[in-house]
Amino acid sequence: MFNIFWQAKTNWDIITPALFKAISETLYMVSITLGLGGLCGMFLGCVLWSTRKGSLFSQPVVYKILEFIVNLIRPIPFIIFLSAVQPATIAIVGTSLGTNAAIFPMVIFCTMATSRIVEQSLINVDYGVIEASFAMGASRLKTLFEVVIPEVLPPLVLGYAFIFIGIMDMSAMAGTIGGGGLGDFAIQYGYNKFNPLITWISVAIILVIVQFIQQFANFIAKKLLARN
Amino acid sequence: MKKPKNNIVEFKNVNKEFKTKNSKHLAVKNATFSVKQGEIFGIVGRSGAGKSTLIRLINGLEKADSGKILVDGHNITNLNYKGLKNVRRNIGFIFQHFNLFNSKTVYKNVEYPLKISVNGVKMSPDNRRLVVSKLLEYVGLEKYANFHPNSLSGGQKQRVGIARALALNPKVLLADEATSALDPETTVEILRLLKKINRELGLTIILITHTISIVRLICQRVAVMSEGQIQEIETFKKIFSDPKSQAAKSLVSTFRILEGTKTIDV
Ligand SMILES: Nc1ncnc2c1ncn2[C@@H]1O[C@H](COP(=O)(O)OP(=O)(O)O)[C@@H](O)[C@H]1O
Ligand SMILES: [Mg+2]
DSSP: OOHHHHHOOOOHHHHHHHHHHHHHHHHHHHHHHHHHHHHHHHHHHHHHHHHSTTSTTOOHHHHHHHHHHHHHHTTSOHHHHHHHTHHHHHHHHSOSSSHHHHHHHHHHHHHHHHHHHHHHHHHTSOHHHHHHHHHTTOOHHHHIIIIIHHHTHHHHHHHHHHHHHHHHHHHHHGGGGTOOHHHHHIIIIIITTTOHHHHHHHHHHHHHHHHHHHHHHHHHHHHHHHHO | OOOOTTEEEEEEEEEEEEEETTEEEEEEEEEEEEEETTOEEEEEOOTTSSHHHHHHHHTTSSOOSEEEEEETTEEOTTOOHHHHHHHHHTEEEEOTTOOOOTTSOHHHHHHGGGGOOBTTBOOOHHHHHHHHHHHHHHTTOGGGTTSOGGGSOHHHHHHHHHHHHHTTOOSEEEEESTTTTSOHHHHHHHHHHHHHHHHHHOOEEEEEESOHHHHHHHOSEEEEEETTEEEEEEOHHHHHHSOOSHHHHHHHHHHHHHHTSSOOOO
16 A cells, blocks of 8 residues: 555655755755844844833833734744735745745744744843843943843843744745745655655754754853853 | 032932822822931831832932932933933942843943943943952952852842942942842941942942841931831931831831840730
């Protein structure tokens, strides 16, 4: 019954370059998304946290609006969001197909997720250190950048590792719009050709990348925590 | 009319109310008092009396609803954000839980206030290094410059807090329960340091405590506070021998019990 799987022939001459192309596409999508979305998310997260009632720039109305937007977008399954923003993708990237077209919705999603993680980390800052900074005559922005953010660096680093895994997940769906990457590779050469070996190779590579990043983040966070 | 020059802090009919959704709470009621230049001034009272709110009004961490607060002769109640930041540079603050920056070394903690610019001007790195090392030596922590606060004892942490508060060469030092988290021996060490600072630097210290024995050790005068009001302002001796208000009587009686000259009646 399962012999259909074992009849599949693996043509390494085709597979090997395709695999390397897929790896580089995945790394490209993931790093651009983490860079852009991570930065935008950091910014949005700081805005969310500091506009909370009683926080640095206490602006409850602004906070409510931003929180509503973030909460609205975040629960949408990514693959549906990808289709939903097609017009915007075309307007901004110029096309709705390919790796770059996939990056646009990924960055938006990454921004939303990161902002929440950043906000949650910042909430844990002891108000006492903020007060100490104010008591010395520091401005709110200086307090945010030089006191608040450094204080939560360890959880932030771990938060970003968590985000990274989410981005890997999103990047696998980029294949559906011709974005390539390891997800696309696994479907095209593994699933569609009944060749599980190929899928497992993708799985293994993804696991290695994720583990590497996670361990690296743990290491950094531990270093930072040691001084805290 | 000439202002009496020797009042570094002056309150005139100051009120501060906290409003929450369904309640109002007058945390400071009609406070009128003054602290003299070079004095160590105590504020005692039970928890919730309004002590913290009162001293947070001095550096504008809380805004008064009415009344006048003069710091070094300048009314701070109508200052804008920028003016307030400048006033705060002249007022050091130390806290019960130290509020040190755990992500920074002891050195960086003390350096932080020096890196705050005024009108875009900031102290040069060389001068900062000089000031920080002098301060660390002054509080006896020169060996701990590269330590992180979490590896220090409570007393050492408060020394860092004190060095950090002195960095901008303030005119007044506010201490909110600065020894309440410390054991008795460390408390005495910190009080000794505060006394030394007062004597050598001529710094005015306003010190909040709920233990009146601390008042006896270092304060020239003390304000007894309860329910948002200052009940009386006197020297420790006067309060101790002749407490007038109910709050002062209760504090003195508790002090006697803890001291062992009075027993608990059941
Ligand atoms: N930010 C605030 N919002 C609402 N109520 C407050 C706030 N700060 C203090 N209070 C209230 O004001 C009163 C005095 O508080 P506080 O000045 O901290 O007293 P103390 O320092 O003497 O213990 C308390 O009843 C407290 O609950
Ligand atoms: Mg208090």
